[in-house]
Amino acid sequence: MGTSRSDRVHDVVVVGAGPAGLAAAGRAAALGADVALVDGAAVPGGQYWRQPADDALAGSVASLHHGLARYRRLVERVRGIEAAGGWFPRHQVWTVTREEGTFVVLAITGTGAEEREVGIRGRRLVLAPGAYDRQVPFPGWDLPGVMTAGGVQALLKGHAVTAGRRVVVAGTGPFLLPVAAGLAESGATVAGVHEAASPLAWGRHIGAVVRNVAKLGEGAGYVRTLARHRVPVRTRSVVVAAHGEQVLERLTVARLAADGSVLPGSRTTVAADVLAVGWGFTPQLELPMALGCATRVDVDGSLVCTVDDQQRSSVEGVFVAGEACGIGGADLAVVEGEIAGAAAAGTPLTDRRLLRRRLALRRFAAAMHAAHPVPTGWIDRLTEDTVVCRCEEVTVGRLRSALPLGADDARSAKLLARPGMGWCQGRVCGYAVSCVMSAWTGVPPSPVSIAARSVASPLRLGTVAATEDPSSAAES
Amino acid sequence: MTEQSFTFDGRPVAFRSGQSLGAALTAAGVRSWRTTRADGRPRGLFCGIGVCFDCLLVVDGRPNERACLQPAAAGMQVESQEGTGHGHLEV
Amino acid sequence: MAEPGSDVVVVGAGIIGAACAFFGARAGLSITVLDRGSVGGGTTSRCEGNILVSDKGPGPELDLALASRSLWLDLAAEHGAERYELEEKGGLVVATSEAGLSSLRSFAAGQGTGGVIAEPVASERLRDHEPNLAAGLPGGAFYPQDMQVQPVLAAASLLAAARDLGARVVTGEEVTGALRGADGRITAVRTARTTYPTAAVVNAAGTWGAVVGERLGGTVPVLPRRGFILVTEPLPRVVRHKVYSADYVDNVASGDAGLETSAVVEGTRGGTVLIGASRERVGFDETLSVEVLRRLAAQAVRLFPFLAQVRLMRSYRGFRPYCPDHLPVIGSDRRVPGLLHACGHEGAGIGLAPATGRLVADLLTGAPPQLDPAAFDPMRFVLEDA
Structure with a gap:
């Protein structure tokens, strides 16, 4: 354990x-800025263009990627950053602090005895932390074999591993289709895709859709792949329970009525060893919030950063791009990254086309969110012994016991019944706990009350202590 | 293609260069490698990207490593984890 | 209306x-x-x-603390200790130097006149109380009356x-x-x-x-006096009592506006270990101070070396209300x-x-x-x- 700090100020x-960070870094570098690019993974790409850490492995999953040519162009543009010593792979940022007018990004690298902290200094910051799958609990969701759709996709794209032999894909949103198609193409049996939304939902937003025909084409390609593999795709359909002794064995699926409740008599059982489930995404806001960036609640109910048309946050010198400004997909993230990178380099883009493109993609995202809400009926299907907080094993019953003690929102529930107090710090259960508490008390959810996480990634206390100046801490 | 192995609870598990422990275990048909500290329930990969901490295991004696992030390496000794993984510290 | x-x-x-x-x-x-x-x-x-008497010398605050302590026990007897998660865990105050030990000894002697029970603990007996404590600490005092609630x-x-x-x-x-x-x-x-x-x-x-x-x-x-607390990953019971270094008492009583830290370490029912304590007068400034975190971590690791390999999961800060x-x-x-x-x-x-x-x-x-x-x-x- 130790530390390394450089005096270099990027x-x-x-x-x-x-997508957002790669675009921002490349654009800023192209404009002459000295750029550092920091990421937890070994290879750039993020979740969308997740790449294996090994070339041979990368070759075997290349066909699964969408827009790989564009990815390669973006990576090509950051080669100079790597050559100049500004590329920090496998660096997990745990916090950002300020020192003498600069930002210091504090990251952990190495494992075990090799773990050490690295401080990377910069005059300006572009935060492109991305997002992770949003989940809502249901009976049995804590069984091994129930996975997030993004996790199943990461295994496939990043490690060339199919998560299971017989997989069900469920939840809502356009992301379910590439996950199911990738699994089918890689030899897994996809027992079904269960999309909770109505097939007609997009019809109401036809304007936003026609301006983004390319995205529609992408979706149609996945549908063709699924048809070729005879994968049944059901709409207005949900997984209501997972069953198994030690691991997932079966799922109960059901049809939804328009109000989100289960249609009587529509429950059926499906055998599966893996469920890939996702209900949209949750932005990673730890770092923007640690710096005090202003936030707002987006149309999908997620807390996101407030930015202006140059991707400037409310904090001087801090730019935010991609999913942290609102879930909108890789195309939008790249556009926002280009804008943020240019602005952070001190040369704001004057290209109106890019700004217009961002607006169109934002509208498309809003239409997507409107078409793929989380149907509210999930709260009614919780049983008293359904686990809500996986880390602290807090059940619905235990959460309910906080009500007579005065718990009236997610934060007070956390303080009285511990949901969100464990390893993941409420990243997985925060949305669900907010919704459940709101449904029980009638108080509107306040995502911001539980969004701050002072330590963005856990690190050893010995590592935290390592850079401490012994003279300043001498005990009396 | 490089095939190497680490041990999981004493038996060899093959992996390809660049794979995580979680990916290699999944490919070997292992679904679960942790039990929770309160109810002793089985857990394995859930989010798969380092967010949920459900896939914790013991790597070369170090508990609470995330299987989804930890790259597999030849000769690694990997063990399933019970509860906090720090049982030996209990007083 | x-x-x-x-x-x-x-x-x-x-x-x-x-x-x-x-x-x-x-x-x-x-x-x-x-x-x-x-x-x-x-x-x-x-x-x-914390429900502490160990950090207080004779005087009106100690009288209030002792009266309060017995009321907490009454409440626990009346409503059930579980409703408060009340634990009569006791406090172990550890000196980190010979000079610190002798001032701890004289402070403890004075406390006795005010009704505080303090049992001197010799260096070689410290680990009977806390097996995970660092070796070679000069000595301390055990305060059986200290308690904790959630x-x-x-x-x-x-x-x-x-x-x-x-x-x-x-x-x-x-x-x-x-x-x-x-x-x-x-x-x-x-x-x-x-x-x-x-x-x-x-x-x-x-x-x-x-x-x-x-x-x-x-x-x-x-006025507000800011303090940070570090929270570890969940652990089994690794620390039995509230354990703190003897200079904590001086810091609490200090009129200094600058940053003061002293190691305070204790377990919780939830399994996390809490590490304090810092005090600084910076108004309602909510910014995370990494320097404070580093000092608290270093001091805690000195008392409990195993903590070096334990992960920091979160930290929180509060604003203690103080009068002049x-x-x-x-x-x-x-x-x-x-x-x-x-x-x-x-x-x-x-x-x-x-x-x-x-x-x-x-x-x-x-x-x-x-x-x-x-x-x-x-x-x-x-x-x-x-």
Whole structure:
């Protein structure tokens, strides 16, 4: 354990090397800025263009990727950053602090005895932390074999492993289709895709859709793949329970009525060893919030950063791009990254086309969120022994016991019944606990009350202590 | 293609370079490698990207490593984890 | 539109407000508790839940702490220790130098005259108390009377018990002022939404006591003193007692505005280990201070070397309410008839809450106080000014 700090002050430090961060770093570097790019993974790409850490492995999953040519162009543009010593792979940022007018990104690298902290300094920051799958609990969801759709996709794209032999894909949103198609193409049996939304939902937003025909084409390609593998795709359909002794064995699926409740008599049982489930995404807001960036609640109910048309946050010198500004997909993330990178480099883009493109993609995202809500009926299907907080094993019954003690929102529930107090710090259960408490008390959810996490990634206390100046801490 | 192995609870598990422990265990048909500290329930990969901490296991004696993030390496000794993984510290 | 009237409005649903509500309701008063946030959501949710006598020398605060301690035991006997997660875990104070050990010894000897039990612990016996402690520490003292509760649960349970006695608790209700009669007496409390007719108001707003006092017409000199606490990953029971280094006592009593840290380490029912304690006067600055985290981590690792390999999972900061003389303000504000203060308990609010609540109830009902309240008189600062 130890530390390394460099006196080098970069013009721009970009945190996150997914679509937004790659675009921002490349653009800022192209404009002459001295850029550092920091990411937890070994290879750039983020969750969307997740790449294996090994070339041979990468070759075997290349066909699964969408828009790989574009990815390669973006990576090509950051080669100079790597050559100049500004690429920090496998660096997990745990916090950002300020020192003498600069930002210091504090990251952990190495494991075990090799774990050490690295401080990366910059005059300006671009935060592109991305997002993770949003989940809602249901009976049995804590069984091994129930996975997030993003996790199943990460196994496939990042490690060339199919999560199971017989997989059900469920939840809502356009992301379910590439997950199911990738599994089918890789030899898994996809026992069904269960999309909770109505097939007609997009019809109401036809304007936003026609301006983004390319995305529609992408979706149609996945549908063709699924048809070729004879994968049944059901709409207005949900997984209501998972069953098994030690691991997932079966799922109960059901049809939804328009109000989100289960249609009587529609429950059927499906055998599966893996369920890939996702209900949209949750932005990673730890770092923007640690810096005090203003937030708002987006149309999908997620807390997101407030930014202006140059991707400037409310904090001077801090730019935010991609999913942290609102879940909108990789195309939008790249556009926002380009804008943020240019602005952070001190040369704001004057290209109106890019700004217009961002607006169109934002509208498309809003239409997507409207078409793929989380149907509210999930709260009614919880049983008293359904686990809500996986880390602290807090059940619905235990959560309910906080009500007579005065719990009236997610934060007070956390303080009285411990949901969100464990390893993941409420990243997985925060949305669900907010919704359940709101349904029980009638108080509207307040995502911001539980969104702050002072330590963005856990690290050893010995590592935290390592850079402490012994003279300043001498005990009396 | 490089095939190497680490041990999981004493038996060899093959992996390909660049794979995580979680990926290699999944490919070997292992679904669960942790039990929870309160109810002793089985857990394995859930989020798969380092967010949920459900896939914790013991790597070369170090508990609470995330299987989804930890790259597999030849000769690694990997063990399933019970509860906090720090049982030996209990007083 | 006004709400139904009550004998007393308590402003603040933290541990002090909860204790005032409970003891007031038990004395037969009708009570309404108002809080702008949730139950126990302020400093109560930002502390470790300590009920300590070990850090106090003889004097009025120790008398309050000892009275409070026995009331906590009564409450646990009456309602069940589980409702508060009360643990009689004891405290182990560890000297980190020979000089520190001799001042700890003389401090402990003085405490004995005030009713504190302190058992000297020789260097080689320290690990009988705490097997995971570092080797070679010079010695310490064991304080069997120190206890701990889960602070938010404790406040919520006290409020629930008060509700059982007829009290009303309204959260999400911010007090904006008071209405006063022709004689100057308070007749009602105003909030952003409505008014609550009442004969008396208790300012139990903790760190925000100065603001609430001012809104009610009688300010008190309560200021914030920031502290960070580090929270580890979940562990089995690795630390039995509250363990802290001897210089903690000096830091608590210090008048220095700069950053002071001393190692304070303890386990929780939830499995996490809490690491404190820092004190600095920086107003309500909420920014994370990495330097404070580093110092706290380093000091904790020195006491418990195994912690070096344990992960930091989160940290939190709180703002302790302190008065210039480090004593709370408890009593009537003679500038505003009907107004009482019960705030400024600095880092000791959980421990001092029951005796504070009982004292406030005595003052409200006119019963003879079971403890001399003179040292806590809110007027002590006002008179100095005059």
